[in-house]
Amino acid sequence: MRPTYVGMDRSFPTTRAAGLARLAAFTPRMGHAYVAGRNTDYGPDAETETAGLSPYLRRRLVLEQEVVDAAGTAHGPAAEKFVQEVFWRGYFKGHLETRPALWTGYQRLAAEGRAALAANSGLRLAYERAVEGRTGIDGFDDWARELTSTNWLHNHTRMWFASIWIFTLRLPWALGADHFMRHLIDGDPASNTLSWRWVAGLHTRGKAYAARAENIRRYTDGRYDPAGLNEDPVALEEPDSPSARPLPAADAPPVGDVALLLHLDDLNPESLPLGRARVVRVGGLLAHAEGAVDRVVQADRDAMTDVLARAAAHFDCPAGPADAGWADSLPIVTAWAPVGPSAAALPPALRVRRSWDDAVWPRATRGYFQVKAAIPAILQAVASPEAAWR
Numbered sequence: 001m002r003p004t005y006v007g008m009d010r011s012f013p014t015t016r017a018a019g020l021a022r023l024a025a026f027t028p029r030m031g032h033a034y035v036a037g038r039n040t041d042y043g044p045d046a047e048t049e050t051a052g053l054s055p056y057l058r059r060r061l062v063l064e065q066e067v068v069d070a071a072g073t074a075h076g077p078a079a080e081k082f083v084q085e086v087f088w089r090g091y092f093k094g095h096l097e098t099r100p101a102l103w104t105g106y107q108r109l110a111a112e113g114r115a116a117l118a119a120n121s122g123l124r125l126a127y128e129r130a131v132e133g134r135t136g137i138d139g140f141d142d143w144a145r146e147l148t149s150t151n152w153l154h155n156h157t158r159m160w161f162a163s164i165w166i167f168t169l170r171l172p173w174a175l176g177a178d179h180f181m182r183h184l185i186d187g188d189p190a191s192n193t194l195s196w197r198w199v200a201g202l203h204t205r206g207k208a209y210a211a212r213a214e215n216i217r218r219y220t221d222g223r224y225d226p227a228g229l230n231e232d233p234v235a236l237e238e239p240d241s242p243s244a245r246p247l248p249a250a251d252a253p254p255v256g257d258v259a260l261l262l263h264l265d266d267l268n269p270e271s272l273p274l275g276r277a278r279v280v281r282v283g284g285l286l287a288h289a290e291g292a293v294d295r296v297v298q299a300d301r302d303a304m305t306d307v308l309a310r311a312a313a314h315f316d317c318p319a320g321p322a323d324a325g326w327a328d329s330l331p332i333v334t335a336w337a338p339v340g341p342s343a344a345a346l347p348p349a350l351r352v353r354r355s356w357d358d359a360v361w362p363r364a365t366r367g368y369f370q371v372k373a374a375i376p377a378i379l380q381a382v383a384s385p386e387a388a389w390r
């Protein structure tokens, strides 16, 4: 039966089955409809013209390659815009992986920001007004409440929110990124940190993103008409950003029995490049974003429950939390964990990397354009049998 798309349901059950259902329902809209409608935010109760796949892609309950293949098969060249947007995710992942100091720098600024909130009552009041939606700025206040009540925001709204936060409310960008990471159900170290830096004018140096009232009126379908925005922002500055390091090499999986360690950055063990390794134990490691709210923690737990059940069936072996001794003395193999909480929490293990990441990440050391220009070559390099549309 052909699935029908009935609007953005923000319950986001974090299982692979739910992700695949969302993918199937949205696939018919990945072509011209996406190009025409993707920039408009009609509000949390209305249909949106974007996929709502980010909670699934972030955890790899659904793979970028599956989404891109579905788009291409259904729409051919008309899927180009959608495919390019999916590649923003890989671009940001590769950029942070080759510049990990941007993540530790953000973490330091966020910690300093939180300490400043405790010490400076003026800053704290301004921060509380912003996160609770009491600034008086039309649109912004609703988005603040929408974020904490639905744990998701439209991309354009994230851009306006971040711009107003930094340039109109003059709050520290890292505190805004930290607030997003705690509340977003798709909170991702790379996409979130680097998007906030992009809005601030730190990613593309000197080029800040301006939230303009006219643009907000137009792309909220006239729902909001904010006054008093700083529409001529001056990009933030910082000392030279770190230069890119080469991508660290991945490991080859050993031949024979292994224990597979799963984490929240890759919950698709069925498709991992495990070579001739034989998985005889599966363990799950839960490392949430710092300060993640209950709903985000629960979404992570549900995703882990889902993957452990799938892995037990797929590998026909025991699967459970990676408690002490879970792996016996077997070699531990894991999917490459990009910069973030999982990578920080992983024990020593052999790390295998997907050909998708190997194709995208080395091209992500500078601007997005290099990745965008290489999309046809990347898709050739990772071609799967069902990708006859290429």
Ligand SMILES: Cc1cc2nc3c(=O)[nH]c(=O)nc-3n(C[C@H](O)[C@H](O)[C@H](O)COP(=O)(O)OP(=O)(O)OC[C@H]3O[C@@H](n4cnc5c(N)ncnc54)[C@H](O)[C@@H]3O)c2cc1C
Pocket (backbone or CB within 6 Å): 038, 049, 050, 051, 052, 053, 054, 055, 057, 058, 085, 086, 087, 088, 089, 090, 092, 153, 154, 155, 156, 158, 159, 162, 180, 184, 186, 187, 188, 189, 191, 192, 193, 195, 196, 199
């Ligand atoms: C300030 C700010 C913070 C953000 N924080 C996050 C975050 O923590 N996690 C996150 O996944 N995305 C983040 N994004 C990117 C983007 O807003 C979301 O990926 C997108 O809104 C997800 O909705 P969708 O699945 O309907 O997207 P669609 O437009 O349907 O796109 C499909 C998929 O492509 C990827 N994608 C699309 N646009 C972008 C983009 N600009 N950057 C990176 N990936 C993209 C996502 O995986 C998305 O699910 C942020 C953007 C901004 C401006």
